[in-house]
Amino acid sequence: MEALDGNAIAGVLYQVFGGEMTTAQAECGGCRTRGPLAECKVYLGGPGLVVRCRLCHNIGIVLVEVRGMMCVDVGGLSDVELPAWRW
């Protein structure tokens, strides 16, 4: 399956977090690399969305919609610095 990037799920992330999230700086829980969510690898082909680290491929975020409810697992990220819109 070909990887896209975080830009492709900007709409879903906005819906879940209530604001623009692709410029959020995320720290990978695997290799501790920091970067914007827009640059993460994104896989859309499964039952949910999977966001992986561009460098070490660690799973950072999993998003699955179950019966109209969005389930979000961000356990693979060790830190997220939100963009400036959220003071």
Add this chain to the structure above:
Amino acid sequence: MAGTALRGRLSWRVATVTAVVDETPRVRSLQLDIPDWPGHLAGQHVDVRLATEDGYRAERPYSIASAPGEAPVITVERLEHGEVSPYLTEDVRPGDAFEIRGPIGGYFLWRPDDGGPLFLAAGGSGVAPMRAILRHRRHSMSKVKARLLYSSRTVEDIIYRAELAGEEVVHTLTRAQPPGWTGYTRRVDAGVLREVAWPADEQPLAFVCGPTSFVESVAGDLVALGYAPGRIKTERFGATGGR
């Protein structure tokens, strides 16, 4: 301005098609009328949602190809086994409507204050956000110099062909070339970039959009040429995506 496009509620709205332009045999642009459209920034996109009668829904992101201040336009390439693009490129007529969410995206953006020099690299329909950026630069009378390197398969596949005929655009045709073609004839590689991209010591701002393999290779080559990774913005689409 930026605030209106980056904050606030994001809900699905009904977009009505007001004009259809056939760009190439496989690519079509749709101009949309969206009630209460807050305005967009160059490089943002929208999500399009189509629903079947049995309730199945499919969503795809499409870059906005028009400049801020213009009516939103999306440019759609038909994918053979696509769930959304066949409808948008073959069936849709002016007056038809579908659901849309946007404008979305805060990363792959260019504002005149961001400066340059701007180096844009596009593969196929990845040129859509580049048209928005180039038009925005022109409309805002920006003095930032800009160059677009645009890779297409054949001359018939060049999207916005008339508009992208200026001297700021360098074309490469990777599959077939018409008689007398003087542009590049191969995939974008380090050699092409060395000749076309602004030198790294000018601290250019680069935008790269296209299929995943195109973006990976061009971004990697730009870093090797000395471009600062933080000044290379990338956007990828694959066989499942739009743009």
